[in-house]
Amino acid sequence: MNAWLWCGTTFLGLGLPPVIWGVASGPLSRRVLAQNTGSTVVALAFLLLAQGYARPSYTDLSLVLSLLGPVGTLVCVRLLADDLSAGASRWSTAVTALCVAASLAVTAAVCAAAAPGRPMVKLLLIGALVALGNVIAARALSVGVLEEADGTR
Amino acid sequence: MVSEDLVVSVCLVLVAASATVAVAVREPVRQALVLAVLGLALAALFTVLQAPDVALSQLAVGSVLTPLLILLSVRKVRRRGHPTGDEAQR
Amino acid sequence: MTIRMRRWVMGTGAIGLAALFVAAFMRLPRFGGDRHPYGDRATDAALTRHTANVVSSINFDLRAFDTLGEESILFAAVLGTVVLLRQTREEDRVPPRSAAVDPWVRRYALAALPVALVVGLYVVAHGQLSPGGGFQGGVIVATAVHLLYIGVDYRALERIRPVALYEVGDAVGEAAYLLVGAAALIGGSAFLANTLLPYGTFNTLTSGGVVPLLNLAVGIEVACAVVVLVSRFLDQAVEITDAASDAEGAGTR
Structure with missing residues (x-):
């Protein structure tokens, strides 16, 4: 059990329980935020596990989740605009900043361990997609809600 | 030295917790x-059990399609309860 | 048949099933462990046919017939959904109004759409090399198409999604799988045997013989099937309303 696997386990063990608690309780905007955070946490954990098991093909899982996770959140925001009109969660900025910081840290760590060339470019792309997807989905959650409340329906 | 079973155990506990919450939320x-x-x-559980193809299938279906189909059904049922022309949007 | 008699019949059947189940369970090997006779043979067979992803080899080569059944299940399920969710005489179609989406979300959706399409095609094409394959890649492609609905508008989605085309694509994918299987018959071997194409070099895109072809067929079928499935749900949720309640309700159309 090497250092990468320890990192991946801690990521999952510390990151997912707050996500499960956040999606189980509280107002709807916090639940959607928790789901968004969950997909980021698992995508980053997959990057660490790929390094830990020495199987670079596992980064494909991260790539797919970095694209589909935000789409899932955007689906919820789109179809639940009526229920989300109560306003954004107050955790939104803090959690998004934490997710972006975590993406940067994990991407830097796995890129440092990867071979230069195509593998590193792929890892950089995955890290960028994870961070960007999280930010856009969080923005859709907070801004998109206000727009529906003000604009015409 | 702690074996790799620790990762599997952590993922199993997380699956058990989220499944219980899924049943508890009505x-x-x-x-x-x-x-x-x-x-x-x-x-995550399928990945640490070294089944990445299954994990990829789970991600593909569970992250977008399942919430999408459920929410569309809920929207249809709600619209039936409030039959006005204003509801026919998006 | 009364309820009591039905219960007796069910009880008899259940006892027989339980006896067979316990007998089979006693002979199962233990959970986990190092000895996997079937796994060893499957891995050897996959490597002989130069397929790097053993799971894809099992799905599309060693047990290709089972995958045909699974693909047909999806096909039949989507067919059933189309029949159930079609617009009936008591329903009307009301065109939806545009929705306001945040410009950054719109830009992200328009930028992520080609990226997701390419990733989906990548997953389909590399099914015989890395985790993935026709099913996973097909679902990713279908999700990418719906980014237009989520990020932009329902009407934008309708423009790039002529549903009839996708229905045809679904049938073409299903038929292609059968035709590839039948082509092996023409060559003189069994249905779905991996004798059509050369095995190729290990760990390249054209390795594995007929596995990439079947991957492509399944990818087309699954992508089109999922698009058709979601289109029916979207139609019902967004466009179709009950005509009678509409006439009683707002009164304007």
């Missing part, structure tokens, strides 16, 4: 969100 809209998180936990 309202369909909130349940759709919990099911998305359960899908993520299952994908």
Whole structure:
């Protein structure tokens, strides 16, 4: 059990329980935020596990989740605009900043361990997609809600 | 030295927790969100059990399609309850 | 048949099933462990046919017939959904109004759409090399198409999604799988045997013989099937309303 696997386990063990608690309780905007955070946490954990098991093909899982996770959140925001009109969660900025910081840290760590060339470019792309997807989905959650409340329906 | 079973155990506990929450949350809209998180936990479990193809299938289906189909059904049922022309949007 | 008699019949059947189940369970090997006779043979067979992803080899080569059944299940399920969710005489179609989406979300959706399409095609094409394959890649492609609905508008989605085309694509994918299987018959071997194409070099895109072809067929079928499935749900949720309640309700159309 090497250092990468320890990192991946801690990521999952510390990151997912707050996500499960956040999606189980509280107002709807916090639940959607928790789901968004969950997909980021698992995508980053997959990057660490790929390094830990020495199987670079596992980064494909991260790539797919970095694209589909935000789409899932955007689906919820789109179809639940009526229920989300109560306003954004107050955790939104803090959690998004934490997710972006975590993406940067994990991407830097796995890129440092990867071979230069195509593998590193792929890892950089995955890290960028994870961070960007999280930010856009969080923005859709907070801004998109206000727009529906003000604009015409 | 701690074996790799620790990762598997952590993922199993997470799957058990999110599945229990999925059953405990009753309202369909909130349940759709919990099911998305359960899908993520299952994908992590399949990965640490060295089954990445299954994990990829779980991610593909559970992260977008399951919430989408559930929420569309909820929207249809709600519209039936409030039959006005204003509801026919998006 | 009374309820009591039905219970007796079910009880008899259940006892027989339980006896067979316990007998089979006693002979199962233990959970986990190092000895996997079937796994060893499957891995050897996959490597002989130069397929790097053993799971894809099992799905599309060693047990290709089972995958045909699974693909047909999806096909039949989507067919059933189309029949159930079609617009009936008591329903009307009301065109939806545009929705306001945040410009950054719109830009992200328009930028992520080609990226997701390419990733989906990548997953389909590399099914015989890395985790993935036709099913996973097909679902990713279908999700990418719906980014237009989520990020932009229902009408934008309708423009790039002529549903009839996707229905045809679904049938073409299903038929292609059968035709590839039948082509092996023409060559003189069994249905779905991996004798059509050369095995190729290990760990390249054209390795594995007929596995990439079947991957492509399944990818087309699954992508089109999922698009058709979601289109029916979207139609019902967004466009179709009950005509009678509409006439009683707002009164304007």
